[in-house]
Amino acid sequence: MKISLTWIKEFTDIKDTEEELIAKIGAQLGAVEEVTHLGKRYADVIVAKVVACEKHPNADKLSVCKIDDGGKIKSVKRDKDGRVQVVCGAPNVRVGLTVAWLPPAAIVPATYDKEQFRIEAREIRGEMSNGMLASGRELDFNDDHEGILALDKRAEPGESFAEVYKLNDTIIDIENKMFTHRPDCFGILGVAREIAGIEQIKFTSPEWYLKELDAFKVDGSPLKLEVKNELPELVPRFMMVPMSNVHVSKSPLMIQSFLQRIGIKAINNVVDITNFVMALTGQPLHAFDYDKVAAQDKTDTATVIVRHPKKGEKISLLNGKTIEPDTRSIMIASRSRLLAVAGVMGGNDTEVDFDTKNIILECANFDMYATRRASMSNGLFTESVTRFNKGQSPLQNDNILAYTIAWVKKLTGGAVASSAHDIKHLKGWAKSSGFAVNKPVTTNPIFINERLGLSLTKSEITKLLENVEFIVEGKGEELEITAPFWRTDIEIAEDVVEEVGRLYGYDHLPLELPKRDLTPTAKNSLLEFKAKLRNILSAAGSNEVLTYSFVHGKLLEKVGQNPEIAYQLSNAISPDLQYYRLSLLPSLLEKIHPNIKEGNAQFALFEINKTHDKTNTHEDNLPIEEERIAWVVATDPKISKGLGSAYYQAKYYVQHLLSSIGIDPTFESIKYQPQTDTGKQALAPFELKRSAYVKVDGKLLGIVGEIRQEVSKNLKLPPYVAGFELDVQMLEEYKQPKVYQPLSRFPSTEQDISLKVELKVTYREVVDIVESVLSAASQEHGYHTEVSPVDVYKAKGAEAKHITLRIRLTHYERTLTTEEVNKLLSEIAKVAKQTLKASRL
C-alpha cells in the first residue's frame, strides 16, 4: 500500500520530522517496506516555454526549438536573445507550449531507480541540442509517450517542475498484511487519520465524507436505468447513478501524477476519478458506458442485474482475457449479457472510452468472501479486489458516490441523469444504527490497563480514541465506545485494547517478566529420550540427517510399499513430494548413492522422525504419529570386501543402541508378516532371509536387516548396505536403568570353549545352552557369568561349524579353582551334546 505524504498532509498536520514519522509508522501502523523521496528525481527538471520551433534542416521528423527557461540554467549555451536551442522529435511540439525541460547533465527521471541516464548537450544531425523536452513517460509522471508533456498549469519559465505538480513528495510503502482487517487503511483518508492518531493530533474527516445527504439532484438530460439485485445476501448495498453528456478526455495532469506515484495508471478522466476516489477512501467504484449497456438489450433503457453467472456464460474483461466465471461469483449483467465480475474487474465491451457520452457510476458493497473467491477462482487480482476482500463498510457508499459525482461534473461537464438507485440489504447493527457497523463496546480503564500493563486514565484513553473519531461516552466507571462507520474491525473490548495500545505506542509499554512460583515445569520424557538416542548414535560415529516428510510415489513403489495407504498431497509442488512417508528407512536409503558419489567411502546415517499412514488413525480421523528411529550403513564396494554381511554391522549397532538404554533384545527370523499394515510397510524394503525382528519380552521393537536386491538396484545402492528401523515409543516403554554390578575382591577367570555343531544350528541356540548351564550353576554356587563370542569357523566344504565362546566367571567370596571351572565347561559340553549333538573341540 503506497501512500503519498503530500496527499496525507492535505488532511492532517504532522508534528514530527519525516524520519521520526516513518519510524512511528513502522512502530504503530505497519512495517514500512520502502520510502521513496520523489523530489530527488525531479531536482533537475525545469519549466520552459517553447518560443520558436522550426523543422530540422536535415531530418523530417525533428524540430529545432528555442526555449525560454527564464535564464535559470547558467552553464548552457544561449543565443543572443538568451534562448536555448533544443532538438525535439515529438509531433506535438509547437510554439507557446509550456514544457518540462531536462537541461544538460540532468538525469532522466524514469531511469532514476535503474541504470541512470544523464542527458548531455550534443549535436543531432548537425544541430545542437541542449538537453531534451521530456514526455510523461520519460518523466515517470504518467504513461504518455506519444509526445512531450505539455503542462496544463500556469507556470513561469525557470520554475521547478516538481513545485508545479507537488512532486517534492515522499512515497511510503506500508506492508499490506497489517491492514488485513483494516479496509479503511486502503485509502489515503484512513491512513491520514491513523497518522494523526499516532501523532496525538485530533483528526476531523472532511465534511463530504461525514455529512447527512439529501437525494441527488437530477440536473441532466434524462436516461432510463433499471437496477435489480438478485443476491441480497452477498450484496448488502448496491448504488448506481447514470450521468449524461460527459466529455471524456485525459485527466488534469495533477490527478494523473498523484495516481502514478501510488502505482495506478491514468486512463481517462472518468476512470481516473473512480480510481482517485478509491485511492482516497478505500471504496472501489466502477464506471460503465451507459449506451453500450443499453445497446446490449436493444432498448432505450439500460438494465443492470446483480446475479450469479449461468454455467457456460462467458465475459471478456478489461485485461483482454475471456473467462467463464465460477458460478458462485457475483456478476453485474444487463438483461442479455455479463457486464462485470463484481468488485473484481469490468468487461471490455462496456468500457468507458474517449467516445463515451453517457455513463453509469457504480458504488457498491460486496461480500468479502464472495469477492475473494471470485478473484481466486478466476485468477484475477486487482486494486479493487485488494480492497473489497478486506470487507469495506456499507455505510459510506452514498457520501462517496456524491463526492464522485461532484468530480465527474467538474471534470467532464456531465450531469446526473436520473435519481440514484440505492438497494440496501444491511444487517445487524449497521441496519439499525446507520452510523456504526458494529455495536458499541463497553469496557473500562482497568480492563484496558491490565492487558497493556499501563495506568492510563479515563480521559487519556478517551482522548486517544477521539483523535481517530471514535465516540466515547463515560458511564460511571465504564466507557461506551462507538467505532465510526469505516471501522469494521472493532467488535470486542480486546479490539479497543489494541487500538489504545497502538495509538499510545507499544514501545512505551513497561517491560516486566511474568511472575510465577517455583514449581518445576513438567518434563517431556519422550523428547529427552530422543535426545539420548541422538547422542548414542552420533557418539558411535553415525550422522544424523533430516529428510523430507514427503516422498515420491515412485520411492514407495521402489521399496515395495503401498501408496494407497499413504496420505497424498493434493497440491504438491512436484511429484517428489507427493506422499507422506510410510517409514523412514527409504528416505535414508535415497541419501546413500549421492553421498558415495561425493566420495564418502563408509558411513552410517540416522534419523528420528514421524511416519503416518491411513490404517493407523485416532478416533478423530487424524493419523497416529509413529515416532521412529532409522539407521543405515553403507560402504563403497571398493573397500567392502572381506567385511562379511552388512546385516551384522547393523545388528551390532542395534545391540549397542539398545544396551545403552538397558534393553537386551532378541533377534528372530522373519517367518511371518507383521500383523498391522503399518508394520508391513516398515518391513517392505528388507530382505526377509537376511533380516530379523528385534524383540524384547516378546514385543516387536522393529526390524534390522539387509535390503532387497530389487530395492538396491532401484536406489543404486552398493552391495554393502543394511539398516534398522525401530519404534521409539516402544523403546521408551521398555528402556531400563542400567544395573550396577558390584566389583569383586577376587579375580575373575576366563575360559574359552569351542563347540562343533551342524550348520543348521544357530549361534543363539548354542549360546542359550551355555547360558542355561551357567545360570543353573550360578544359582547353586553364586557365580557371576558373562559369555562373549570369540570365533565362528567353517572349513571349506564342511557340513559343520565351530563356535568358540569366551566364558568369564567371577565369585564375590572366593577365588575360583581351575577344577570347578573345568567341571563347569564339561557340564556345558555334556548338555550341548545331548541337545544339539555338539562335540567339544
Next chain:
Amino acid sequence: MAYQNKKVAEVAAKLKKRLNDLDNKAGILKAHELKALYDELPALKPEQRAAFGKELNNLKSELQALANEEAEVSNKVEALDITAPYDSNTPEDKHPKLFSVDQGSKHPLMTELATVLDIFARMGFTTVESRQIDDDYHMFETLNFPEGHPARDDYDTFTTTDSLIAPAHTSTMQNRVLRTYAADLAKGKPIAVVIPGRVFRNEDLDARHEHTFYQLEGIYVDKGIHAGHLIATLKTFLSEYYQKEVEVKTQPFYFPFTEPSFEFALSCPFCDKAGCKICGEGWIELLGCGMIHPNVLKMADIDPKVYTGFAWGGGIDRLVMMKHDIEDIRHFESGRLSFLRQFS
C-alpha cells in the same frame, strides 16, 4: 482366501493364474482388471463401498504377498544365521565395530533446538512437540480464521486428498495445549509451554526458501498477563540466547489469532546494530507474536475475562543459518555428509 463379492472373486482367480506366467511378478499389481475394480468404488453406495473396498484391499495384499514370495524364491538369496555376531570365518579385525566418534554428527537444527528449549526450560516452559499432519479445525478454526477468510491465503498450506493439512505453523497446537493445561490455571499455575515442530509451506525451493522447516511456538496464559510481559519474555530469551543484552522493537501486525499482533525484531547481535550482511540495517525481524485472541481462549474453554496470555512463533532454521552463516537453507534436508560432518 475366499472373496464374498463375485466380481472380486473372479478377478482374484484370473490374476492368480496369470501370476505364474509373469517374469516381473510385482507387475500383477498393475493389472487393468484390478484397476477397473478400484474405479468402480466411487460410484457405489456408501454402505456397499466399505465392504467392496475391504475386499479389494485384501485381494491386493494377497497378490502383493504372492508376488513377494515368488520374487524371493526366484532371486535365491542366501539365508543368514541372524542370531550370529558375524559371518563364519570373519577375521577378528573385520568383526563389526562402532565407527569412530569423530566421524559422527548431530543435525545442527536439532542441536540448536535443544539449546533453545533448554533456555525456555530454565525459564519455566514445558515442551510439547507439534504434529506433522493436522486438520482444518486446528490449523484455522480454533485460531479464529473463519472459513474463506483472506488471512488463510497468507499460509500456503499443503492439503491432503483426505482434506487434512500439513501444518503451516506450530500454532496448530495451541488449542490442544490450552486444553491440556487449562486445569492448571484454576490451581493458580500459569500455562507456560513451548512447541517445537516441523512445518510446511507450499513454496518453491531456493537458497532462502524451504517448503519444510522448523518453528518454535510459545504460549503463556495466566491472570493479569499483558503485552509488556510478552515483549520482556522474548527479550529475556534472546539476551540469554545471544549471551548479550539485545534491544527489541515491535511493529503492529495482523494475525487472526492474536490481538494485538506484532512483528518482533531484535538489534543485530552480530554487529551490534551497525549493519552487516546478516541484518542489513541493524535489525533482524525474527518472529510474529501477540496477545492470544479471546476467541482462541474461548475455543479452549478458558474465560478470557479472567485469563489473558501471549503467544509467539518463529523459525529455527533462520537462527541456525545466522549463527553459522549458512548460505543455503536447502543444505538442512540434503543429507549431505560434507554439510552434516561440520556440526559434531
